[in-house]
Amino acid sequence: MTTPIVIEGWRDVPPALRGATIAMGNFDGVHIGHLSVLRTAHAARPDLPLAAVTFEPHPREHFRPDDQPFRLTLLPAKAAALGAAGATAVFAIPFDADLAAMEAEAFVDQVLHRGIGARHLTCGADFAFGHRRGGDVALLERLAEARGIGVSIAPFVTDAGGPISSSRIRRFLQDAYPERATLALGRPWEVRGEVVHGDKLGRVLGWPTANLWFGRHLEPARGVYAVTVVLPDGREVPGVANVGRRPTLGGDPQTRLEVHLFDFAGDLYGQEIGVRLVAFLRPDAKFDGLETLKIAIAQDAAAARAVLAAPA
Known part of the structure; x- marks a missing residue:
């Protein structure tokens, strides 16, 4: 390279x-x-x-x-x-x-x-x-x-849908098909950004997250994704991510990317990471309370682990 x-x-x-x-x-x-x-x-x-x-x-x-x-x-x-x-x-x-x-x-x-x-x-x-x-x-x-x-x-370069183009890839991501975007890109689509402080709610729920803003990046379909995360030192860690505005908590004015890294302990605040979308798991949803949200996050994490462990 x-x-x-x-x-x-x-x-x-x-x-x-x-x-x-x-x-x-x-x-x-x-x-x-x-x-x-x-x-x-x-x-x-x-x-x-x-x-x-x-x-x-x-x-x-x-x-x-x-x-x-x-x-x-x-x-x-x-x-x-x-x-x-x-x-x-x-x-x-x-x-x-x-x-x-x-x-x-x-x-x-x-x-x-x-x-x-x-x-x-x-x-x-x-x-x-x-x-x-x-x-x-x-x-x-x-x-x-x-x-x-x-x-x-x-x-x-064409496939069954016609010529490969950036606009088609944007539609794939906005329509919740990151796997199709991966095929057209030749690699998973990645959002790179600095980890910012949130309200630490994920930590309270037992699912600490690294939070990023999209900035000038395209906003993909809101929902939960299986992801891999590229750390500042180049290591790649599996995880589960949510793209959304946290409707259960009253809603945010700006979409954020919240990522829970599996089996990881470390301080990433202020550092740049890359989040690669591997698979879309479910749309963003509003839950009737924090306990229900906590159960949903656990189910999402299990689903993401299964997807990421599956043979390519």
């Missing part, structure tokens, strides 16, 4: 990072379709370093800032997944008003050619770029060829 160098911009790129074969896209989730773009880029020019060009924030976040959070991966997780796929560098191009207004030809010339010194470009067949998405792959090929840059178009 490669730990890529992350360059947040396209100006003043060090000479050692110029001259790569470039995979381009938003890469939200870095799913198996995105991995095809990286493989195509490497296959086209295996003699060159492999790098990725992506955009931060996601263009949708720039144009529609009031939308509900929808991201599958934020930049650190995205870069790690791209590195795992072989990218030695990730160019995170700031998507701001200036870039949004940049015409397609200027993007190729200033950003890709002069800025990062691309030697070869690869994207999906639906890649669009430039002001008002005015550039398509045909224009990219013409503009790149004029500058001595090769272009390869990666084929779509």
